[in-house]
Amino acid sequence: MSGPPTLSAYRAILGDAEVDTLQRLGDALRGTRLVHVNATRTGGGVAEILARLLPLMAEVGLDPRWEVIHAAGEPDFYRVTKTFHNAIQGDPVELHPGDFDLFMRVNRKNAAEISLDADVVVLHDPQPIGLVERHERGSARRFVWRCHIDAAHPDPRVWRFLERFLVRFDAGIFSAAQFTKPMPIPQFLVAPAIDPLSDKNRPLEPEQVRAVCERHGLDPNRPMLTQVSRFDRFKDPLGVIRTYQLVRETHDCQLVLAGGGASDDPEGAAVLEEVRAAADGDPNIHVLLLPPDANVEINALQRAATVILQKSLREGFGLTVAEGMWKGRPVIGGLTGGIPLQIIEGVTGYLVSTPEGAAFRARYLLNHPEVAGEMGRRAMEHVRQNFLVTRNLREYLLLLLALRRPGDRMISL
Amino acid sequence: MRSPFHFKKVLYLIEATGRSARRLEELLRMVLIAPDDTVGYHMHHEFLVSPRLLPEYSNDFADWAGRALGANRLCERLANLRVFKHRTLDSLKTELARLIADELSTVPGVSELAVSDERAFHFVTARSILLEAGPPAHDVEELRRAITQVEPGCLYYHLFETRFAGGARDGDLAEWLHGIGNPELAQRLALFDPYMFSLEDARRELLAMLPLASPAGGARK
Numbered sequence: 001m002s003g004p005p006t007l008s009a010y011r012a013i014l015g016d017a018e019v020d021t022l023q024r025l026g027d028a029l030r031g032t033r034l035v036h037v038n039a040t041r042t043g044g045g046v047a048e049i050l051a052r053l054l055p056l057m058a059e060v061g062l063d064p065r066w067e068v069i070h071a072a073g074e075p076d077f078y079r080v081t082k083t084f085h086n087a088i089q090g091d092p093v094e095l096h097p098g099d100f101d102l103f104m105r106v107n108r109k110n111a112a113e114i115s116l117d118a119d120v121v122v123l124h125d126p127q128p129i130g131l132v133e134r135h136e137r138g139s140a141r142r143f144v145w146r147c148h149i150d151a152a153h154p155d156p157r158v159w160r161f162l163e164r165f166l167v168r169f170d171a172g173i174f175s176a177a178q179f180t181k182p183m184p185i186p187q188f189l190v191a192p193a194i195d196p197l198s199d200k201n202r203p204l205e206p207e208q209v210r211a212v213c214e215r216h217g218l219d220p221n222r223p224m225l226t227q228v229s230r231f232d233r234f235k236d237p238l239g240v241i242r243t244y245q246l247v248r249e250t251h252d253c254q255l256v257l258a259g260g261g262a263s264d265d266p267e268g269a270a271v272l273e274e275v276r277a278a279a280d281g282d283p284n285i286h287v288l289l290l291p292p293d294a295n296v297e298i299n300a301l302q303r304a305a306t307v308i309l310q311k312s313l314r315e316g317f318g319l320t321v322a323e324g325m326w327k328g329r330p331v332i333g334g335l336t337g338g339i340p341l342q343i344i345e346g347v348t349g350y351l352v353s354t355p356e357g358a359a360f361r362a363r364y365l366l367n368h369p370e371v372a373g374e375m376g377r378r379a380m381e382h383v384r385q386n387f388l389v390t391r392n393l394r395e396y397l398l399l400l401l402a403l404r405r406p407g408d409r410m411i412s413l
Numbered sequence: 414m415r416s417p418f419h420f421k422k423v424l425y426l427i428e429a430t431g432r433s434a435r436r437l438e439e440l441l442r443m444v445l446i447a448p449d450d451t452v453g454y455h456m457h458h459e460f461l462v463s464p465r466l467l468p469e470y471s472n473d474f475a476d477w478a479g480r481a482l483g484a485n486r487l488c489e490r491l492a493n494l495r496v497f498k499h500r501t502l503d504s505l506k507t508e509l510a511r512l513i514a515d516e517l518s519t520v521p522g523v524s525e526l527a528v529s530d531e532r533a534f535h536f537v538t539a540r541s542i543l544l545e546a547g548p549p550a551h552d553v554e555e556l557r558r559a560i561t562q563v564e565p566g567c568l569y570y571h572l573f574e575t576r577f578a579g580g581a582r583d584g585d586l587a588e589w590l591h592g593i594g595n596p597e598l599a600q601r602l603a604l605f606d607p608y609m610f611s612l613e614d615a616r617r618e619l620l621a622m623l624p625l626a627s628p629a630g631g632a633r634k
Contacts, residue, residue: 017546017564021424024544152530174429177535182431189427189537336531345480347466382463398426402540409450412421412543 004055005197010390013196022390025397026060028413032400033063035118039081039127041068043292045192045319046124046148049392052195056393062400065118069110069128077106084126084162087155088147089316100161104130120400122146122173132168142170142403148192150179150316150337170403175317176338186406188399191341192317193392194326194383199295201326204303212300216256216286223253223366226305228298228323230259231271231289234314236334239355241278241285243311246359248284251366258288258301302327307362307372311352312336322387325349325379330372332361342387348379417549418589420559422566423574425458425539432536436527437484440474441513443536449502449577451538452509456496457573457608458539464565464612471608472496473534474509481532484523487516496608502577543570553595556586557623565612572607572615598623 011019034057038046050066057064071077080099087093107130116134122144123129135143145166151174154162166172172187174180180187194201213220225244229235237257244255257275272289279285290297302308308324308331315337322342324331331349333339343349350361365372385391401411430451434440444452455473470476470492479488490512499505517524547563550556560568575585583591583603591599601622607615 021422021544025424025542177429177433177537178531178533180429180431187429187431189429340531344463344466346469347463378466381465385464386462394424395426398424398540398542401542402426408540410541410543413545 004052007056007059007390009197010388013384014388014390018390018394022056022060022394022397024413025394025401026062029397029400030061031063032061032120033065033118034120034122034400035065035067035116036122036124037067037069037114037116037128037131038124039069039078041066049192049389050124052198052389053393053396056389057396060393060397065115067114067116069106069114069131071106074102074106076102081127084158085149087158088126088151088162089149090153090155093155093158095157103161107131108133116141120144120403124148126162129162129165132165135168143168144171144173144399144403145169146173147179148175150175152179152181154181170406171399173399176341179338188395188402190392190395190399191338191387192319193387193389194319194322195389196326196384200299201323202299204296204300208296209300209303212297213304216288216301218254218256218286218304220304223251223306224256224304225253225307225309225362226256226258226301227309227311228258228302228320229310229312231268231275233267233271234312235259236311236313237271237275238278239313239358240309240311241275242355243309243358243362244285246355247362247366250363253306253366254284254286256286256288256301256305258286258290258298260290260292260294298323299327302329305329307332307365309358309362310334310339311355311358312339315339318342319387321349322383325376326383326387328376328380330365330375330379332358332365342382344378344382348375348382415589415592417551418556418559418586419545419549420547420563420567421543421570422546422564423570424542424544424566425454425461426542428538428540430536430538433533434536435530435533436524437478437482437487437513437517438524440477440534441510441517443534444474444506444510444513447506447536448538449506451536452506453502453577454537454539456494456505457569460573460607460612461566461569464569467609467611467614477534481528481534482526484516484520484526486520487512487523490516497576497582497606500582541574552593553590553598553623556590557620560616560619560623565616568612568616568619572605572612 007019036050040047054064054066080103083093111131111134120142123131124146125148132143167184169185172185173190174187175192177189227240247253275287279287302324308329310318310321310333312334317338321331321333321339333343333351335351335353340351343351345351352358405411432443434443459468475488475491478484478491546567547559550559571586587599587602610618
């Protein structure tokens with residue numbers, strides 16, 4: 001692909017009115033200098049979002065930059081930030097003496113070296129949070145913390161440490177209300193989004209989908225239940241196999257469990273083994289271990305599916321749900337995390353808590369393909385309205401307007 | 414000459430309030446202290462989320478009471494709230510609180526119902542950014558033409574938001590029609606219940622309404 005798509009490429013998907021709105025909001029903010037700071041330029045969801053978002057921000061008239069913190073000579077920094085990441089999500093963590101000092105040392109070094117010369121500075125996740133120490137009282141420059149993870153039940157030791165930074169921000173951005181906790185700064189809610197023009201989501205030719213099915217030995221003429229996820233217990237792959245087995249009692253169907261990340265993750269490798277054992281040689285269960293860049297492959301597998309499952313037991317926002325819905329497929333999702341925010345129960349998909357519940361809904365959809373088709377169409381429309389990258393851009397623009405006029409509940413342009 | 418009607422659309426920037434409820438008593442407490450615009454947002458934002466779909470329950474409170482908490486009687490009563498009977502959001506909030514309090518005091522066991530953290534009711538608020546959208550309408554014919562073209566967000570603003578935020582009790586569409594000498598049509602629009610239609614269906618209803626009440630040569634300039 002030759003660079004990220006321009007705004008005009010989205011007109012065919014969104015319509016002129018939505019793109020014109022983005023341009024008008026951009027006009028009101030023309031020249032606003034914005035700097036994003038995160039921990040990496042490649043790999044991971046945040047880098048993926050910024051790579052797509054920044055060119056669009058520039059196109060509507062902002063002056064955006066992207067800086068990345070570095071930890072040269074401090075290899076332990078990323079262990080500490082990974083610990084913080086897990087602690088914010090409420091996972092049990094082990095803190096070592098000196099972790100907080102190391103975190104501060106790296107952040108202060110970066111604060112001295114990275115140019116934060118901008119009207120608005122957005123710091124993503126905990127890694128660069130210490131850069132907010134550069135926020136001087138009375139300065140017109142605004143600092144925003146974009147937290148991409150669920151911070152509702154953090155480890156108190158880590159949260160107490162982070163609070164000294166949090167109070168210095170002008171605003172926070174969280175993915176959903178249930179991921180926030182009370183703080184003395186405004187907390188805006190911006191749901192994650194998918195890019196309809198990325199390899200993972202762009203339209204594919206039927207031959208491309210067929211080729212992927214052939215490569216993996218899938219029969220395109222029989223119903224396919226598909227879950228795309230890392231091999232992780234919270235994604236409940238064993239529950240998905242149980243679901244398939246229950247559906248299989250009445251329908252000659254196939255199961256596709258596709259995911260990656262097991263090679264460098266000891267727990268993932270163990271889960272993958274459990275999944276293979278549970279599949280027990282069933283030729284209709286296809287466990288596909290995909291490389292991290294298999295985006296077109298995932299796209300094709302979702303398009304080939306009859307019903308998409310995301311039967312998580314615990315989830316962040318769970319954007320694979322929106323990805324599946326964007327392919328016009330009904331999605332059966334676990335009643336957890338951000339999944340209920342994406343699925344309108346009974347309209348764009350179903351929410352379930354057990355393999356039995358998932359099997360009941362899947363059997364219904366297989367027996368009523370016209371309902372499945374209508375549900376898929378509604379799901380795609382719901383994603384178009386609410387979960388595309390252009391909505392993410394729009395909300396950033398609204399945020400910038402709100403930061404300019406912090407006391408105004410209503411702004412007329 | 415009466416000034417033309419200007420269509421606007423509203424864009425929301427949503428803000429967490431840090432307040433949530435897992436039980437009815439908590440919901441009641443939070444409703445009582447919630448800012449008016451928070452209650453207004455939870456009353457109808459869902460229509461904007463899916464312009465082609467009519468939500469099963471027209472407001473978040475009814476939806477939560479029914480789907481999450483399982484308080485079906487309260488759910489039905491909240492769903493049937495006649496929002497625009499109230500002159501102010503504060504009055505609406507009082508009625509909302511009255512229904513919840515009534516449920517708590519009359520239905521045995523309902524106070525024991527509770528949901529998990531994941532199904533809690535989260536109170537949010539919204540900052541509204543208004544944009545002019547569509548050409549101005551000088552008469553009923555131009556209004557009708559504009560309604561065929563404007564985005565669902567415009568219909569949402571004029572059907573829901575201006576009933577409270579804009580201070581036009583019957584909605585600014587009805588007030589404008591009254592102002593240009595179309596009281597009958599204004600009355601029909603004032604009685605139109607947007608809670609019963611998706612935004613796209615509401616568009617069709619409005620279009621069906623407009624020519625019926627505008628006799629040839631009447632208010633059209």
